[in-house]
Every structure is written in structure tokens, then in C-alpha cells.
Amino acid sequence: MGSEVRVTVPAKINLSLSVGPRRPDGYHDIATVFHAVGIYDDVTLTPAPDGSGVTVRMVGDATEQLPTDDGNIAVRAVRLAAARAGRPDDVQLEIAKAIPIAGGMAGGSADAAAVLAGCAALWPNSLDATALHDLASQLGSDVPFLLEGGTMIGTGRGEVLTPVLAQGGFHWVIAVSDAGLSTPAVYAELDRLREGREVRPPAVADDLLRALRGGDARALGRCLHNDLQEAALSLRPSLSRVLEAGSDLGSLGGIVSGSGPTCVFLSRDREHALDIAVGLTTTGLVRVVRHAISPVEGARVIAG
Numbered sequence: 001m002g003s004e005v006r007v008t009v010p011a012k013i014n015l016s017l018s019v020g021p022r023r024p025d026g027y028h029d030i031a032t033v034f035h036a037v038g039i040y041d042d043v044t045l046t047p048a049p050d051g052s053g054v055t056v057r058m059v060g061d062a063t064e065q066l067p068t069d070d071g072n073i074a075v076r077a078v079r080l081a082a083a084r085a086g087r088p089d090d091v092q093l094e095i096a097k098a099i100p101i102a103g104g105m106a107g108g109s110a111d112a113a114a115v116l117a118g119c120a121a122l123w124p125n126s127l128d129a130t131a132l133h134d135l136a137s138q139l140g141s142d143v144p145f146l147l148e149g150g151t152m153i154g155t156g157r158g159e160v161l162t163p164v165l166a167q168g169g170f171h172w173v174i175a176v177s178d179a180g181l182s183t184p185a186v187y188a189e190l191d192r193l194r195e196g197r198e199v200r201p202p203a204v205a206d207d208l209l210r211a212l213r214g215g216d217a218r219a220l221g222r223c224l225h226n227d228l229q230e231a232a233l234s235l236r237p238s239l240s241r242v243l244e245a246g247s248d249l250g251s252l253g254g255i256v257s258g259s260g261p262t263c264v265f266l267s268r269d270r271e272h273a274l275d276i277a278v279g280l281t282t283t284g285l286v287r288v289v290r291h292a293i294s295p296v297e298g299a300r301v302i303a304g
């Protein structure tokens, strides 16, 4: 047995998320701009005695609601990585969760990406970058991006990645809701709302790419867009009050993150972000308000 490996992994938001029609396999083709923001889960992998298999312990807000068996994507990630590497899956996982659960910030996918990066470090020369990307896309549509981080265009179901030329750094206010939303339920609601409407092929707007190239926060704020927002608001109408509050407080732009219910607001700088965060907290509409910088790196081994 070797020593433990510690991996840190960020949350993601979608600066834009354009959703095409439902595919025969149940997924939707999307065109999105993924952006990694500085809220982190910490995943520690420790080699365990022969035959003990995968175990997981989680610490953090509401983690008791998460499964500890194969229903947990981090557990599935160990099994897949072990099978690919030709190793037994005797690994003990400890996950310190700070990314909101079922919040639309890819918290589960982030943990899976961290596990893949951690297994590659635990078992040297057994998992190359291609294998990691392949395993990541088997695990979930957002997992490949979380291996990379930064800012990237995602197409296909989100797993086909293209780097984006971006400069500058941004400050976000992250408004976390009490209860999560299920990603499949939000996609299904979008399909329901779109019945009889023409659905165009997914695309990324040029304005958004220009704002990123220029590192222009004001322009970026105006370009934020999420096709899933309508469906998240339909399932959770109270989110519209959160979005309104962020706008009234002078944010440069605000959207539901991914499938929600987390809402994210772009601000001018740290001070502006803290002002908006305080303002949102006093509305009582959201339970937890956080400040996060972006862009940040994807899953990184920090010790091991």
C-alpha cells in the first residue's frame, strides 16, 4: 500500500448553456461555455487493505443525504478507473464537500473528476490523459470539463471540449438554495415547455466569446444565458425573486447555474461582490451566499 493522495476540485458554472432537441438516447445536444469557479471539494484517496473494496466518507453540509454505495458517482469513478488500470478497487475515499449538493454546479461530477485524477496519481503510468477523458465522459457530461477547468466550450452532451481564449478574472456571488433540483427533471421540464415550439441547434453567441477575449466583465454580464433557466423557474418559481434581487443590487448579470437551483451573479470586483452578497443575505430568500473568483484550474493533486 502507498500513501494517500489529496485532490482539490472546483465547481463549474455555465456562462451560456444552449440546449438542442432531445436525442434518441435521452440526452440533449448542447453548446455551452463551461467556467470553473473557486468553490472546492477536497477528495482524499487512501489505499485500503486487499479485498476491502471502495468505501466513502463524506463531510459537509447535508452530505448525509448522499449515497455511499454505487449510487455515489465518486464510488463508480474508483471502480471504472480500477478496471481500466487493471488494479483492485481497494480505496478509501474521504470527501469534504463545499460545492452545493444538487445545486447545478456539478458537485458530484467534480468529485468524480477528482477521483479520476487521484487514481492516476495513486497508480502511476496506468491511466493516461486519453483514458481519463474517456472514463470521465462515461461517468457524466460535466466530468471531462472538471478534469480541465478554466473556460471551455462544451458540445455533444458537454463532453467534447474546446479551449476558449479568455483573459482576466471575475468575481461571482453564488446564491445557494435550500433544496436541490434534479438535472433529469429540469431537462424533462424544458422538453415539456418546448412542446410544439421550434428548437434551434445549440450555439455559443459570438458576443460572449468577444467579452471573454477582452476580459470585459460588463459585456460578459450582458451575455450570460441559460436555456435551462426557464425550466428551473417553472419547477421553482421562487428563484425569479432571487434573480430580481441580484439585479436590483446592481450585479452585472445573473443567471440560474446549469439545472439550478443555485443562482450566480457577476460583480465588478471583490468589494462589489461582498456588497451584493450582504444584500442578498438580508433578503432572506437564500440560505447561503458565497463569493467565488474565476476562472480556476480543474481537478489537481495537491499532496500524495
Ligand code: C5P
Pocket (backbone or CB within 6 Å): 026, 027, 028, 029, 030, 139, 140, 141, 142, 156, 157, 158, 183, 184, 185, 187
Ligand atoms: O451526464 P449526466 O449523468 O451528468 O446527466 C444527468 C442527466 O441530465 C441525464 O440523465 C439527462 O437526463 C440530462 N442531460 C441531458 N443532456 C445533457 C446532459 C444531461 O439531457 N447534455
